[in-house]
Amino acid sequence: MQETRLDTARIRAARRVIDPMFLDTPLYRCEAWEPELGCRVSVKLETANPVRSFKARGTELVASRLVDGGSRAVVCASAGNLGQALAWSGRGRGLDVTVVASRTATAAKLARIRALGARLVLVDGDHELARDRAADIARRDGIRLLEDSLDIETCEGAATIGLELAAAEPTFDAVLVALGGGALATGVGHVLKELAPGVEVICVQPAGAPAMTRSWRARRVVTTDTADTIADGVAGRRPIPAVLDDLLAVADDAVLVREASIVAGMRMLLDHAGLVVEPSAALGIAAILEDRERFAGRHVVTIVCGSNVDLAAYHRWTGTPRH
Amino acid sequence: MQETRLDTARIRAARRVIDPMFLDTPLYRCEAWEPELGCRVSVKLETANPVRSFKARGTELVASRLVDGGSRAVVCASAGNLGQALAWSGRGRGLDVTVVASRTATAAKLARIRALGARLVLVDGDHELARDRAADIARRDGIRLLEDSLDIETCEGAATIGLELAAAEPTFDAVLVALGGGALATGVGHVLKELAPGVEVICVQPAGAPAMTRSWRARRVVTTDTADTIADGVAGRRPIPAVLDDLLAVADDAVLVREASIVAGMRMLLDHAGLVVEPSAALGIAAILEDRERFAGRHVVTIVCGSNVDLAAYHRWTGTPRH
Structure with missing residues (x-):
């Protein structure tokens, strides 16, 4: 694989520093989605901790x-x-x-x-x-x-998810990673490319906040004037050059999804997994919904990265308003 | 402690037979509840797996x-x-x-x-x-x-939660366990009484389905003619004598809670933890809501035991109806 700023030995060492409460998070298949999604989907759940995200x-x-x-x-x-x-x-x-x-x-x-x-x-x-x-x-x-995604600790921390995925049984074919600043995607991507190179690393960003995806496609930093998405956690406009370089080394693809697909993904997490999540956490399912053919019959892991959401907005988006 | 049908060495051995996906579930503090509940509350989350319960x-x-x-x-x-x-x-x-x-x-x-x-x-x-x-x-x-709760495997399986709780850092003062047939309460209770005898084991049952609680209080099997509660997972009417004997050996208390408190507990799990759960999983929080004084300043663990719920009913109960 191409070099990145990350180092797997350092990432392994990081596990000893992180409160174990944030490590070894649940990874489980959600079969109830499969008739609709047409592929096997497992959730890597990063919300069952005191801060409700992987950060x-x-x-x-x-x-x-x-x-x-x-x-x-x-x-x-x-x-x-x-x-x-x-x-x-x-x-x-x-x-x-x-x-x-x-x-x-x-x-x-x-x-x-x-x-x-x-x-x-x-x-x-x-x-x-x-x-x-x-x-x-x-x-x-x-x-x-x-600085999120630039400072190596933020990438190394996220990369510990990659260690857990690389060790998972059964193995899987692709991982869907929310793409914002890039710490999660470069961290997880680095480890998987080194330890499980057969796994496709697919980054997913809202079409309304596409700066990093456009940069990845252009192989140079592309900024945008606006970011317009409900996925607040990934709504950046100015990618960081060093992070883009890492992303170019580890990502197999970067795709953009519509807001309606993000909402549909949030609904599926609610309806079939009992999880109320923030929009960024539904990007992976949104990507499957927009390209079922690509994933047909494969085993895909989606990282459910955060659940900090304003409930009033959540209910408005998903059509389950509070009384 | 008094003898039960359970044996901690066998429970330890059971861990090797159970798919690891169901073991070592998240245990984490939910501080956002604390202003309302007046005590430290940690969640033991048993729903992040393919069957969405501890069973x-x-x-x-x-x-x-x-x-x-x-x-x-x-x-x-x-x-x-x-x-x-x-x-x-x-x-x-x-x-x-x-x-x-x-x-x-x-x-x-x-x-x-x-x-x-x-x-x-x-x-x-x-x-x-x-x-x-x-x-x-x-x-x-x-x-x-x-036979649930009678057959020892159902109790031993549930008891592996007790092993995880007994090993937890920081320690805690009390555990709130949903009480139905009794497998969860006797299993967890057995292990805690042996390995962490300072932890108070409190069983919680809906007032509308009180057979086991009444039996525990009377120290003999008491049946009821009806069971009337939204907590379908614990709605039994005929306690099993051998299970009651074990419960008498390990439970420090058994309390009954109102339906409105169960719904309030479900709302708190939604509002502050992003978890849609079935009513039985909210019994512990219901118990705190009904007796804040008892728990004031203590550290309490509540086992969130299941999340299989009909969403239409969930929204009706909690006031978040679907459109």
Whole structure:
């Protein structure tokens, strides 16, 4: 395989640093979907933990290394999941955590960041403005800036999912990975390309926020002026060059899906798995729904990456409104 | 501790027979509930597997031992979860599985039993009539009758949850266990009384189906004429004497909760954990809601035991109806 910034030995070592609560998550087949999807689908469930997303795998590493290095503070920009995870990992280690987010971010995510004791800075703009503001704060205060997908810990943490998938029995044919900044896709992709090279690594992004997918296809960074999707966790506009390079080395494909397919995927997770998830977590099923022929008869794993969602919006999207 | 029919060495050995997919399930704290509940609550999640309940821990043992003994067929009565789990475990081992259920059982459960290839026999009556009919079939066909909670495999399988709880860090003060036939409560209770005797074992049953709780309190079998609860998984009327004896040895308390509290518990699992569960899985939270003072400041584990629910009914109960 082509080189990436990741190293499998380091990823294995990372498992010893991460709270075991976030590791060895459920992986199980959901047969009730199969008549509709036409393929075998297994769920890798990353939501059954205190922060309801996979992000703590990375923040456990970040927080641990910061403390080991004598740091007391860290700031990150976040659509909400990274911030919540960093707040959780930081609180347990006495770190001073600041999270910068868009004022329009998912309210449930912002509420949990506050509840976990982090300082929350809101910006009047989208996630890219939050990234700029977080960088300003880090410079001003002389503290560590954690950059999702760029900082290797976030990729290594996500990559521990890849170790678990590579060790899984029975084996599978393809993995569907939500694509936003790229930490999850490059991390999981790196490990699978090294340990299970026969597995197709397919990244899935909303058509309304296609920057990284377009960049992967063009083999150079392509930015977009807007990002318009309910999948807030993957709604970036400015891919990071180093992350794109890694993605080019490990992804077999990157596909775009419609909002209606994302909602249909959320409904299938509700109807047949009892899981209320955020839109990003349904991207994989959306990809199958949009191209059943591609997956027909194969065994596909989809990573259900987060469940932090505003219930009112969830019910509006899925047609199960609250009374 | 007092003797029960269970043996911890056998329960440890059972772990080697059960498909690992059903073991070492997530155990995690849900802080978002704590302002409302007034105590630390951790979820032991038994729904992230192919049959969406803890029952496969037991049916894996049953099916494995049947095959080892040369049997080819088995019949059980079930409200739906045991039947689904037995169908799953039997299918993988080439067993001929018959499940007897009430015609009024949860449709989603019956559909999954059929989809897994089991023969489904429906009776015009409640679960107790299904038990009688299953016994008739076993006699007529000369095949093994699996009796939930009476047959030791069902208790030993459930008891493997107790091993995982006893090994958990941080430790906790009390466990809330849904009480129906008694396999889950006696299994988990046996292990905790032996390995973590400081943990209070509290059984929770709906006030509308109180037979086992009344029996525990009276220290003799008390039957009821009716069972009236949405918690179909625990709606028995005729406790089994041997199971009651075990429950008397291991349970510290048995409490009854109202239907409204069960629904409130289901809402909390939806609102703050993203989990759509069946009513039986919300009994533990219902118990906290009805007696906050008892649990104030303590760390309580609740076993989320199943998520097979008819969504139309779920939405009706919880006030989140489908469009």
